Amino acid sequence: MEAESQASAIIPLALPKGAEKFCELCQREARLQCSKCRVTFYCAAEHQQADWVGIHERICQLLVPIRALTLCSLRQTSHTETQIKKLIEICRLVAQSKLSEGKHQEALPAAQLCLRCSIDVHGPNTVQLVPAYLLLAEANMGEKQAQNDFLSQAEWAVLKSPKCGLTIHHQLHRSLGRLHVAAGDLDTALHNFANDIYFATEEYGLDSTVTSRGYFLMADVFTKQGKIPTVHSLYSEVARIWHRHLTRLLETRKESIQNPPVDSFYAERVEVDEMLRTMLEFEQKDTRKDPARIAVVAHCLAMLSLVRDGMAYGILLLRSSKHRIKPVTSNDTRGFFFPQRLFLFCGL
Numbered sequence: 022m023e024a025e026s027q028a029s030a031i032i033p034l035a036l037p038k039g040a041e042k043f044c045e046l047c048q049r050e051a052r053l054q055c056s057k058c059r060v061t062f063y064c065a066a067e068h069q070q071a072d073w074v075g076i077h078e079r080i081c082q083l084l085v086p087i088r089a090l091t092l093c094s095l096r097q098t099s100h101t102e103t104q105i106k107k108l109i110e111i112c113r114l115v116a117q118s119k120l121s122e123g124k125h126q127e128a129l130p131a132a133q134l135c136l137r138c139s140i141d142v143h144g145p146n147t148v149q150l151v152p153a154y155l156l157l158a159e160a161n162m163g164e165k166q167a168q169n170d171f172l173s174q175a176e177w178a179v180l181k182s183p184k185c186g187l188t189i190h191h192q193l194h195r196s197l198g199r200l201h202v203a204a205g206d207l208d209t210a211l212h213n214f215a216n217d218i219y220f221a222t223e224e225y226g227l228d229s230t231v232t233s234r235g236y237f238l239m240a241d242v243f244t245k246q247g248k249i250p251t252v253h254s255l256y257s258e259v260a261r262i263w264h265r266h267l268t269r270l271l272e273t274r275k276e277s278i279q280n281p282p283v284d285s286f287y288a289e290r291v292e293v294d295e296m297l298r299t300m301l302e303f304e305q306k307d308t309r310k311d312p313a314r315i316a317v318v319a320h321c322l323a324m325l326s327l328v329r330d331g332m333a334y335g336i337l338l339l340r341s342s343k344h345r346i347k348p349v350t351s352n353d354t355r356g357f358f359f360p361q362r363l364f365l366f367c368g369l
């Protein structure tokens with residue numbers, strides 16, 4: 022659908038007297054409004070299009086009750102606050118997925134809205150704004166000044182609140198690590214990823230999928246440094262964690278049909294998919310290919326597709342990994358037998 026068809030000119034008489042509207046993206050005077058929700062305004066079609074692709078498509082209807090209520094009453098009710106918190110989470114996940122795909126420009130609208138909503142709920146200069154600052158720092162890749170500003174604000178908020186929680190520390194170090202990779206400072210990046218893993222482990226545990234992302238990012242640095250054996254062992258750890266996690270997800274598949282998985286898994290899936298594909302490509306290109314390692318990663322991808330997209334694509338991937346599956350380790354028989362159970366599950 023053409024984005025232009027979703028915008029229409031603002032009719033000044035339809036607005037409350039004196040209610041000037043500003044562009045969602047640049048805060049300049051608005052001339053257009055989204056014709057679907059009618060509560061979001063833009064200076065020009067270009068910004069409407071950018072916002073639509075970046076985040077608005079996902080939240081257009083969610084904004085209607087939030088903005089309508091905020092207009093009626095300046096005081097936020099607890100229901101509105103819950104809705105805004107939901108909005109913050111969607112913006113955070115969408116921005117994160119786009120960053121994982123390398124679409125920095127497209128991540129900006131979601132990151133900006135994440136910050137604005139976080140300020141609405143938590144107030145300015147609070148530690149709860151750190152995740153939004155970090156998203157903005159990463160989305161502003163190439164804009165050195167803006168990036169440094171957002172990073173400084175994040176670091177300052179964390180410094181002011183030393184008891185802000187392990188998650189914030191892990192997120193801060195992960196973002197710093199990514200930015201140092203982009204700047205080519207691999208040693209500092211490694212130092213930050215090590216801290217990221219430390220804090221993530223303390224909060225979520227050694228085997229959590231959150232921690233596994235830290236291993237993956239660290240492996241990326243080791244790849245750049247040519248330390249291939251270390252990359253293999255880190256990737257094996259990531260594959261092991263995701264294999265276990267996806268196996269459990271598929272086992273609860275029946276329940277998830279009745280209670281569909283929350284949005285978070287769908288957004289996270291983009292990041293995981295990209296991560297597993299990178300690992301698969303790395304293992305396949307290796308001169309001393311290890312079929313067991315390749316099979317585990319391919320199998321993870323198949324399970325991910327089954328969880329997300331249903332049967333057809335998962336079956337295709339399973340067929341491609343069917344003849345390669347071997348026991349990974351002596352204590353990982355669960356992973357070894359799982360493909361057979363999956364084929365039964367798929368009726369093959």
Ligand SMILES: [Zn+2]
Nearest residue numbers: 044047064068
């Ligand atoms: Zn604008």
Ligand SMILES: [Zn+2]
Nearest residue numbers: 055057058081
């Ligand atoms: Zn809209």
